[in-house]
Amino acid sequence: MWFRDLIKISLRQLLRHWRRYWGVALTISLGVAGFITVVTMGEDFKNNLNDNLELIGGVTVIRVTLLNEPGWRPLWFQPDIIDSVREIKGVRASSRLAHKMVKIEVATRNWTIPMAAVDAGFWKVRGFNAFKGELFGQEDLQERRRVCVIGKILLRKLFKSRDMVGRYIKINGELYLVSGVLGGTHASDLAERVYLPLSTASDRIPYLFPDRLYVRCNTWDDVERVSEELPVVIGKFYDPKRIDVQYSYDALQHVLRVVTWSEFFVYLTILATLLLGGLGIWTIMMSAVRTRTREIGLKKAMGALDRDILSQFLTEALCLSVGSALVGIIAGRIAVQLASHMLKSPVPEDIFLSCVSMGFLMALGLGIGAGIYPSIRASRMQVAEATRYE
Amino acid sequence: MSSAGKSRSTGDPILVVRDIVKRYPNGNQFIDVLKGISMTVRYGEMAAIMGPSGSGKTTLLQILGLFLRPTRGTYLLAGDDVLKLDRNAQASVRGQRLGFVLQGCDLLEKTSVYENLEYPLIYTRFSPNKRRERIHLALERVGMTHRINHDANKLSGGERQRVAIARALVNLPEVILADEPTGQLDHKNSHIIMEYFAEVVGKGDTAMIMVTHDAEIARHCQTIYHIEDGVLKG
Numbered sequence: 001m002w003f004r005d006l007i008k009i010s011l012r013q014l015l016r017h018w019r020r021y022w023g024v025a026l027t028i029s030l031g032v033a034g035f036i037t038v039v040t041m042g043e044d045f046k047n048n049l050n051d052n053l054e055l056i057g058g059v060t061v062i063r064v065t066l067l068n069e070p071g072w073r074p075l076w077f078q079p080d081i082i083d084s085v086r087e088i089k090g091v092r093a094s095s096r097l098a099h100k101m102v103k104i105e106v107a108t109r110n111w112t113i114p115m116a117a118v119d120a121g122f123w124k125v126r127g128f129n130a131f132k133g134e135l136f137g138q139e140d141l142q143e144r145r146r147v148c149v150i151g152k153i154l155l156r157k158l159f160k161s162r163d164m165v166g167r168y169i170k171i172n173g174e175l176y177l178v179s180g181v182l183g184g185t186h187a188s189d190l191a192e193r194v195y196l197p198l199s200t201a202s203d204r205i206p207y208l209f210p211d212r213l214y215v216r217c218n219t220w221d222d223v224e225r226v227s228e229e230l231p232v233v234i235g236k237f238y239d240p241k242r243i244d245v246q247y248s249y250d251a252l253q254h255v256l257r258v259v260t261w262s263e264f265f266v267y268l269t270i271l272a273t274l275l276l277g278g279l280g281i282w283t284i285m286m287s288a289v290r291t292r293t294r295e296i297g298l299k300k301a302m303g304a305l306d307r308d309i310l311s312q313f314l315t316e317a318l319c320l321s322v323g324s325a326l327v328g329i330i331a332g333r334i335a336v337q338l339a340s341h342m343l344k345s346p347v348p349e350d351i352f353l354s355c356v357s358m359g360f361l362m363a364l365g366l367g368i369g370a371g372i373y374p375s376i377r378a379s380r381m382q383v384a385e386a387t388r389y390e
Numbered sequence: 391m392s393s394a395g396k397s398r399s400t401g402d403p404i405l406v407v408r409d410i411v412k413r414y415p416n417g418n419q420f421i422d423v424l425k426g427i428s429m430t431v432r433y434g435e436m437a438a439i440m441g442p443s444g445s446g447k448t449t450l451l452q453i454l455g456l457f458l459r460p461t462r463g464t465y466l467l468a469g470d471d472v473l474k475l476d477r478n479a480q481a482s483v484r485g486q487r488l489g490f491v492l493q494g495c496d497l498l499e500k501t502s503v504y505e506n507l508e509y510p511l512i513y514t515r516f517s518p519n520k521r522r523e524r525i526h527l528a529l530e531r532v533g534m535t536h537r538i539n540h541d542a543n544k545l546s547g548g549e550r551q552r553v554a555i556a557r558a559l560v561n562l563p564e565v566i567l568a569d570e571p572t573g574q575l576d577h578k579n580s581h582i583i584m585e586y587f588a589e590v591v592g593k594g595d596t597a598m599i600m601v602t603h604d605a606e607i608a609r610h611c612q613t614i615y616h617i618e619d620g621v622l623k624g
């Protein structure tokens with residue numbers, strides 16, 4: 001039999017009897033599409049989840065504190081330490097913080113309030129945003145402007161929730177412009193503070209050293225490793241015994257557990273779908289050997305060699321699995337495109353292409369694996385018995 | 391095939407079988423369905439095999455069609471000892487030198503008349519661009535050209551049988567083997583079919599062996615064999 005004829009009669013069989021095959025075809029397409037989508041967009045999806053700090057309970061933030069002791073030379077995060085920290089793999093951003101109590105004067109009354117002096121990156125590291133107005137930024141730090149951000153509770157306590165954005169308040173006797181009110185957190189200790197640019201505060205408040213560093217990791221997978229590397233990197237500058245590294249261990253473990261199980265179930269579902277497809281091919285081909293016995297006998301009577309029958313059945317199984325995989329690849333591409341649109345990140349084409357080839361190989365494996373035995377049985381059939389079969 | 395160069399002319403023996411025995415195991419014992427069949431069929435000859443049900447007619451035809459190996463005996467097809475061939479070579483002989491009309495109508499499901507006739511050509515690797523012409527020729531012989539693109543399953547019983555015969559003719563076989571080709575047809579259609587056979591075989595380059603229950607149908611044939619108790623009576 002010519003190859004062209006082989007393809008022709010196999011496809012003809014599949015298309016004319018499509019009712020018999022569409023269920024299996026759908027199953028395999030779904031499996032392949034799912035596989036491609038999950039593997040291609042999984043990393044982007046993870047990054048996207050990690051972008052939303054509140055959603056994952058801030059587990060990707062590590063807090064490093066230098067343990068200062070009174071009377072000793074103060075330990076603080078100098079710029080070269082920050083540079084080395086940023087070189088650690090998996091670190092997305094970092095921000096320093098210095099804190100001290102300050103006096104705020106409101107209508108001739110003085111309040112003692114906790115103050116945090118921070119880098120411009122602080123908001124991003126902690127996932128904070130402006131509830132009102134704006135949070136100060138890089139330019140304010142460079143220009144050492146006298147601006148401040150106040151927490152919500154503080155706003156209520158000191159200013160009776162009046163709109164303070166754009167007004168001036170007196171901190172330690174100097175006027176600061178209120179640029180915004182802090183949102184994105186409900187923790188009382190964070191909402192009760194006033195925030196100043198680190199550069200401005202260092203100039204104006206004596207003995208103020210940033211002894212705390214917040215490090216935000218790319219994903220939850222990086223947290224444990226980064227937290228182990230931090231004391232090593234910072235330890236080149238200071239005695240490791242005076243470096244305290246903390247992250248919310250329990251919350252991280254919880255997130256990791258959820259993630260691991262979700263991944264496990266997703267892959268299990270895909271695997272089960274593909275296996276189901278393979279089982280479907282097997283069942284169809286096995287029953288075909290029985291129900292198409294007369295057809296096989298007739299074809300052999302017309303001169304079909306054993307290998308003609310074998311290759312026809314195997315080609316049918318392969319066309320079914322590979323054809324379904326093709327549909328799955330197209331569906332997968334659409335799903336990937338949609339996901340990339342929703343996650344607002346480009347499709348990683350190299351991962352996509354390797355998924356496509358893997359999906360193809362899996363389909364090939366399914367077709368051959370599930371089709372070979374029934375095909376051999378069909379080809380070995382005796383003509384006399386097959387043509388007598390009713 | 392070795393016969394390709396040989397001439398086919400009326401009267402030359404095409405099919406020679408000697409002492410064919412077919413034994414089936416039957417529990418601990420054996421039963422001999424065929425007990426030494428010998429026959430010679432010549433080009434241009436139509437031979438009928440008659441006999442009661444279960445007498446071994448289909449079995450004999452299956453041996454002649456190389457569907458089944460006999461327990462003993464020799465079988466020469468235009469001088470070639472076809473029983474010595476392996477499975478694949480026998481399949482080629484089936485495809486190129488024999489034509490079949492099986493017991494009960496056997497057109498393939500969900501295929502057109504054209505496609506049904508194409509299968510023997512596909513399996514014998516007949517050149518794709520000459521197929522249409524060849525199929526047309528075969529259909530012409532049974533007067534079915536007007537149905538060439540019809541769904542085979544939507545034809546009437548008589549038409550289906552004519553298509554089955556055309557399919558047996560499409561590879562220009564040396565021997566046509568037909569198992570009750572008129573079994574499901576009415577009187578009129580049966581005679582039409584037999585006339586087609588007579589016309590094809592009458593050209594002298596083919597022989598036909600058919601099984602039938604109907605003595606009137608058998609009368610179209612030059613030779614009538616009766617098979618009884620596994621033995622052939624001429």
Ligand SMILES: Nc1ncnc2c1ncn2[C@@H]1O[C@H](COP(=O)(O)OP(=O)(O)OP(=O)(O)O)[C@@H](O)[C@H]1O
Pocket residue numbers: 414415423441442443444445446447448449450
């Ligand atoms: N594979 C087999 N094993 C055992 N016995 C068999 C086998 N095939 C056929 N037989 C027996 O051989 C005998 C002849 O069968 P065969 O089909 O040749 O009869 P037949 O003459 O064609 O009958 P009918 O006119 O009903 O078609 C039957 O008794 C049948 O049971």
Ligand SMILES: [Mg+2]
Pocket residue numbers: 447448449493569
């Ligand atoms: Mg019979």
